[in-house]
Amino acid sequence: AVALFGEKYGDVVRVVSVGAEDQPFSRELCGGTHAANTAEIGLFKIISESSTGSNVRRIEAVTSKGALDYMADRLALVDAAAAALKCRVDEVPARVENLQAELRETSNKLKKALTGGSSDAISNAIEGAVELDGYKLVVAELQGLEAADLRNVWDTVHQKVAGPVACVVASVTEKGTPALLAAGSDDAVKAGFHAGNVIKQIAGLVDGRGGGRPNMAQAGGKNAAGIADALAAAKTALGA
Template sequence: EVAVLANQTTFFGESGGQQGDAGVIKTENGAIIEITDTQKKLGALHVHLGKVTEGDVKVGDAAEFRVDHARRSSLRANHSATHLLHAVLRKHLGDHVTQKGSLVAADRLRFDISHPKAVTAEEAAVIEADVNSLIRENSEVTTRLMTPDEAIELGAMALFGEKYGDEVRVVSMGEPVANEHAYSLELCGGTHVKRTGDIGMFKIVSEGAVSSGVRRIEALTGADAANYMSARENVLATVAADLKAVPEDVPARVKALQEERRRLEREVSDLRKKLATAGSGATSGGDAFKEVNGVKLALRSLDGIPAKELKGMVDELREQMGSGIVALVSGDGGKASIVVGLTEDLKDKYSAVDLVRIGVEKLGGKGGGGRPDMAQGGGSDPSQADAALAAIEAHIAG
C-alpha cells in the first residue's frame, strides 16, 4: 500500500464534495500501481493512494497516469447535475437556497441546501423536470479563469465561507436567461461534462431533513438513473400482476383494498367487543356479570385481542353495568395485557391502579398504572390470565 506524489497529475484530488479519481499508474519499468483514491492535502498537494500490484516502484521513475474513464465520466455527470440542480432550486424555492453540503460520487449525488421546510412531491417533480429540460438542451459547458472579483461581478455564485485564491475557475452551463449570464454560473474547481446532454438523465430519489433549516436531496444520473427507473417499473408491473390490473389502475386498486381493510378491521373490532361483553369467561361462570361483596363484577379472559382494544371494551361493559368493576386480560403475541376499570361510584372504595397491579403480578409483570377509575398493565405469562382475574376477585371479596 502506497501514497504516491508526482510533479504533475491528471488525477482529480477530492475537493468541493467531489470524490477523488481512481485509476492506474504505470512506470517506465513496468511497475503497476492500482490507485483507489486521490486526496488533496496542504492546499494543492495531490496524494494518490493505492497498491503496487506488479514490479517495484522507485523515486524518480517516469510514469503514465491513467484515470478510470468510466468512473470519471460518472463523477462529471453527477457534478454538473449538481450545478443545474442548485440553479433550479433557487428558481423554484427562492434565492435563500444556498449550498450547505455536497457529495459527488460516481454512483450518486447528494446536495444539502438551506430551506425551512420539506420540498413537496409537486415541487420535486417540477425541479426534476426542469433539470432534465436543461440536460436535453445539450448546451456547452464552459470554464474560464478570472479573479474572484471579476467572477462575482459576472454573477457567479461563490460558496459562503470558502477561501479563494487570486485566480478562480468559473463554470457555466445552460442557455442564457433573459439575455443575462448562463443558467448556472458557479465558482468550481471540479470536473464537468462537455455538454449538459452528457449527463443523460436526472432522477431525485429522496428528500429529507438533515438539521433545522437544512434539507438533503439525493439523486442519480445517466445509467444509474435509468436502472433505478427500470427497477421501479418492474416493481409496479409485479404489483399490477398480483392485483390482476394494468399499472395505471394500481393506485385505485390499492386505495380500494385499504378501504376494505379498514372496514374489515372495524367489523372485527366490533365482533371482539360483542364477544367480550357477551359474558363467557373462565372466572365469570358463564354469566354476563357476577356479584362479589356487594359489587357487580365483569371478569374476562380473552385470546388474541390487541391491548389497544381492551379499554374500549372496558368502557362498554362499565356502561352496561351501571355500577361495578371490569377486569379484562388478553393474551396476544406471547404477552399478556390487563385493563381494569370501575364506575364513578366505586372510586372511593377501590382503585383501578391497585387492582391492575394485583393482576400484573400474577401475569409475571411489574407495576401498572393509570387513573383511579381506569388502569392498565402487562406481563409475560398469558397462561396465568385466570389466576390474575381470581386474585382481583379475591381482593374485592376481602
C-alpha cells in the same frame, strides 16, 4: 458561482453553467461532475431529498444510464404490483385505496365481534361472574385487543349484566404487550370497588404502571406472560 464558507478554493475554480451560454440561469461549482456540458449528464432523476443541517438540504440523484436503469426497475415494480392486484397500471393507486378501506372495515368488524356480546370469551366471562358484597365481578383474559378495545369490552359487560357490576380484563395486544383495564358501575364503586387501586396493585405483575379513577383505570406493560397472575391477584384483592 456560489462559494461555500469553510471550503478552500484556488484562484481558478471549475463551474457548471446551465442554460444559454451567454445567459445561463444557473452557474455553480462543478461538485465533481466533470461534465463539459450539462447535456452530457443526460436524464437526471432525483431519488431522495433530506436535511443535513440548519437551512441545508441534500439532494441525491441518478443520471444517464443509472437513471434509465432506476426508472426501469421502478416500472417493473409497478407492473408487478398491477399483476398482483389484477388491474391496469393506472388503476393501482385506486385499487390500493380500496383494499385499505376494505381492510379497515374488516378490522373494525373483527374488533366489534371480539369486544361485543357475541364473543365467546366475553360471554363465558359474564356467565362466570362472581357475586361479591354489593356487585358482580367479571374477569376475562382476551387476545388481540388494544387498550382502547378493552373499553368496548367494559361497555358490553355493563350492558349485559344487570345491577351493580365491575370487571377486570386483560389482553395481549397485536404487538405482544399486555393491556389491563378495571372498571365498575357507579353502584359497584359505592359498594367499595375502586378501579384505580386494583390496577395499581396488579400492574407490576406485567412489568407495567397505571392507574385511574374509581370507575375506570388502565395499565400497559412489557410482560404479557404475567397476565394470568395479574388477573388472579385482582380476584384475590377483591375477595373473589
